[in-house]
Amino acid sequence: MSAPNCLRGLGLGLGLTRPVALRNVAVTAAPCAAAAAAASFSTSAYLQAIIARPKKKAVEVAFGHHRAGKKMKLSKFKKANKGDRGKAPAPGERKAYRKRILLSNNNAIPVAGLQDFAPETMLDPSSAAKVLSIPDAVVDQLRTIEAFKTTQSWSIFRKPSMLVRAETVELATRMQGAAANKQALRLVATGDKLTGKSMLLLQAMTHGLLNDWIVLNIPEGQELTTASTEYAAIPGTANPVQYMQQNYALRLIQNFRKANEKVLVRLMTVFAHPELPQNIPVNSPLLQLANSAKEPENAWPIFQALWKELMAPGRGRPPVLFTLDGLPHIMKVSDYRSATFEPVHAHDLALVRLFSDCLSGAVAFPNGGAVIAATTRSNGPRTPSMELALAQREAEQSKSVVPAPEAFVKYDERVAAALRTVQVMRLKGVSKLEARSLMEYWAASGVFRTTVDEAVVTEKWTLGGSGILGEIERAALMTMRL
Amino acid sequence: MPPRLNIWPACRALTVRSRPLLNQSSCIAAQTQARRTFADNTTNTTSSSRQPQRDAQFNPALVPGSKAPAQAQPTSSSSTSSENEQAIGQLQMLAYGLNPFDAAVEGHKYGLPELPIPSEMHMKHRYDPVVVQITKLLMWDGKLSKAQRDMALILNYLRTSPPPKVDPSRPLVPGAPPAHHLPLDPVQYLTVAIDSVAPLVRVRGYKGLAGGGASLDMPIPLAARQRRRQAFQWILDAVNKKKSKGSGRSMFPHRVAEEIVAVVEGRSGVWDRRQMVHKIATSARANLNHSRLKKR
Structure with missing residues (x-):
């Protein structure tokens, strides 16, 4: 055995695998090295020197733990500290950032000659296939009632503008006709994904606001039925028990008040409301009644009082537009549970029941108005009853063969009753003329960087599944699939 | 083995035509024009001196059962529709040995794409x-x-x-x-x-x-x-x-x-x-x- 090898063996024999320990040894073992040089090779002196050390701790430092390899070390599973990450966002801040709606993009070029919607615009068949922008005052009102959605691409244009399609003119005409006859238009807008159902709802609301209608909007049906807002049984109801959603009702009233302030201030109450804690004398403005909703506790009674006032016949009340997006969410059993832990049907929630009664015609609109609902496809639960009812109404309207219910599907009678007499408007792709006018608007905004000619219009129209608006937008505006 | 010397392979190169070859470029247009005119108008305007038998073959006036109203029809120049004239023009160009069908225009609603086809037209290379x-x-x-x-x-x-x-x-x-x-x-x-x-x-x-x-x-x-x-x-x-x-x-x-x-x-x-x-x-x-x- 040669000397260098022996030294290496010495190092190993002492368990000096860690470089720190090796350095310590090199310092402390210096006297021993001289002894080793004098005598023949031996480790005993070295070991004695170590045993003679007074402090046990120092030994541990020199040699490590006596069972170094077997010691449990949890720290190796810990993640490395990434340093100070600062203050966490406040509750609700992240959601607000996610849900914020941007309605303007200063980079987009202002479109010259873009006209605003006027009260009669949507009734005029000649305005079909034109892009028009929403007046600023109406934009604020629409924003208050949450008519704009995060999924719509408002944020890439200078100003919120919409394409008037043939269906828009038809819907506005029907709304106006119903209001003139002091009746309610009861309509469900349905269609495939991205065909513009929510946008049609938005257009109906715009039309209503421009014509001084009272507009009440439930932006998402699912907010009412997914058990995400508080609920309480309404006293005095049984078979079945009904539930009020006070927090939601409060928010609804407040948004409703802000959006319809202009109309509410000149309408006067005609009923005394002794059930309310506040004293609202007869012939005080409706705005005062709406303003009295401050606490969730009395929000539902105030909402009922407001509804009663709006429906007062023969007092010169304006027509009422009641809209809801996401119809399938309220046409099923909700996620709420009763006191006995039974599932609560969505139609036992008082607000949902009001809407479904309006839709079925059980609630009369003596001053005229419209109840419009839109189905949803990308985020909708499957509701066979609603699908069947809508298919049947559609077949009845087009005088074709009415589809029969399937034998092995359990249908919901309450849903069928709610949709027994509604009108159905099925949205399909737009015409090439409409697509062209929209694409010209995009090009004028500087967002769509192509010459808009017949070939391009046809290409995008075809790529967009024969004119499905959202798909055209994907094909033309989005650089990548969103 | 070398092929046998024979006279018969020489016959294969021989072509026998029962009719004389037509000068295609010169007569197709004229002939078709004559036919077109006949379809519209029974009066024969083309000179039938060159091919009297051929024209007579296609003359519907000679087909039994068909009437030949002579003077009631307007003259051929005014009666030929624009499509006909276009077709005649194309045939005329064919007769001159030119290609009347511009592929970028004819038969395609939006023309042909420019070649070479840009890479973004390929499904797998459609993005930047x-x-x-x-x-x-x-x-x-x-x-x-x-x-x-x-x-x-x-x-x-x-x-x-x-x-x-x-x-x-x-x-x-x-x-x-x-x-x-x-x-x-x-x-x-x-x-x-x-x-x-x-x-x-x-x-x-x-x-x-x-x-x-x-x-x-x-x-x-x-x-x-x-x-x-x-x-x-x-x-x-x-x-x-x-x-x-x-x-x-x-x-x-x-x-x-x-x-x-x-x-x-x-x-x-x-x-x-x-x-x-x-x-x-x-x-x-x-x-x-x-x-x-x-x-x-």
């Missing part, structure tokens, strides 16, 4: 090459469609963000458009940002070549794709150290987009990394003609 490369770099766990959504959100963010204020001490890549043009073309915005911070070279160490176990640093030029990859990796490193502002699926792309804006505005730390690499590479230039490297 930079966008494709960066999307793949954004991808985690092989989820390309998620990465594509992220990329779409990044581009949307760039589209809606205000025009960047470019720092003159951190100049953008030469040929970049003015800053206020960038937001309306988000793909170019992204490309400009990445190309501006992309390193020109990387430093490669040859282990043990400098003597005494030290490695010998050598600058190696990078291809465009490699440069972009390195730049975006640096951007991603910076993004991963940033704190998320909100929640949901749009937060990661927003952070990436913010970093891209920061790069264009010269605020990003990626510029320092690029500068450092270039500095090392410049000093390592001295090793380019190193003697030991030549021996390898």
Whole structure:
């Protein structure tokens, strides 16, 4: 055995695998090295020197733990500290950032000659296939009632503008006709994904606001039925028990008040409301009644009082537009549970029941108005009853063969009753003329960087599944699939 | 075995025609014109002196059972419809030996595409090459469609963000458009940002070549794709150290987009990394003609 090898063996024999320990040894073992040089090779002196050390701790430092390899070390599973990450966002801040709606993009070029919607615009068949922008005052009102959605691409244009399609003119005409006859238009807008159902709802609301209608909007049906807002049984109801959603009702009233302030201030109450804690004398403005909703506790009674006032016949009340997006969410059993832990049907929630009664015609609109609902496809639960009812109404309207219910599907009678007499408007792709006018608007905004000619219009129209608006937008505006 | 000498193979080259060959280019048009005229008008306007029998064959007046109203019909020049005239014109061009059918116009509603077909018309190459490369770099766990959504959100963010204020001490890549043009073309915005911070070279160490176990640093030029990859990796490193502002699926792309804006505005730390690499590479230039490297 040669000397260098022996030294290496010495190092190993002492368990000096860690470089720190090796350095310590090199310092402390210096006297021993001289002894080793004098005598023949031996480790005993070295070991004695170590045993003679007074402090046990120092030994541990020199040699490590006596069972170094077997010691449990949890720290190796810990993640490395990434340093100070600062203050966490406040509750609700992240959601607000996610849900914020941007309605303007200063980079987009202002479109010259873009006209605003006027009260009669949507009734005029000649305005079909034109892009028009929403007046600023109406934009604020629409924003208050949450008519704009995060999924719509408002944020890439200078100003919120919409394409008037043939269906828009038809819907506005029907709304106006119903209001003139002091009746309610009861309509469900349905269609495939991205065909513009929510946008049609938005257009109906715009039309209503421009014509001084009272507009009440439930932006998402699912907010009412997914058990995400508080609920309480309404006293005095049984078979079945009904539930009020006070927090939601409060928010609804407040948004409703802000959006319809202009109309509410000149309408006067005609009923005394002794059930309310506040004293609202007869012939005080409706705005005062709406303003009295401050606490969730009395929000539902105030909402009922407001509804009663709006429906007062023969007092010169304006027509009422009641809209809801996401119809399938309220046409099923909700996620709420009763006191006995039974599932609560969505139609036992008082607000949902009001809407479904309006839709079925059980609630009369003596001053005229419209109840419009839109189905949803990308985020909708499957509701066979609603699908069947809508298919049947559609077949009845087009005088074709009415589809029969399937034998092995359990249908919901309450849903069928709610949709027994509604009108159905099925949205399909737009015409090439409409697509062209929209694409010209995009090009004028500087967002769509192509010459808009017949070939391009046809290409995008075809790529967009024969004119499905959202798909055209994907094909033309989005650089990548969103 | 050589083929037998025979007279019969010579016959194969012989062609027997029962009729004389027509001079195609000269007579098809005239003949068809004559037929067209007959379909509209029973009066024979073409001179039938050259081919009297042929014209007589197609004369419907001679077909039994068909009437031949002679004077009731207007003359052929006014009665021929525009389609007919067009067809006659085409035949005439054919007769002159020209091609009357312009493929870019005739028979296609929107004409033919220009050749060579641009790469974005191919399904697999429909996106910009930079966008494709960066999307793949954004991808985690092989989820390309998620990465594509992220990329779409990044581009949307760039589209809606205000025009960047470019720092003159951190100049953008030469040929970049003015800053206020960038937001309306988000793909170019992204490309400009990445190309501006992309390193020109990387430093490669040859282990043990400098003597005494030290490695010998050598600058190696990078291809465009490699440069972009390195730049975006640096951007991603910076993004991963940033704190998320909100929640949901749009937060990661927003952070990436913010970093891209920061790069264009010269605020990003990626510029320092690029500068450092270039500095090392410049000093390592001295090793380019190193003697030991030549021996390898």
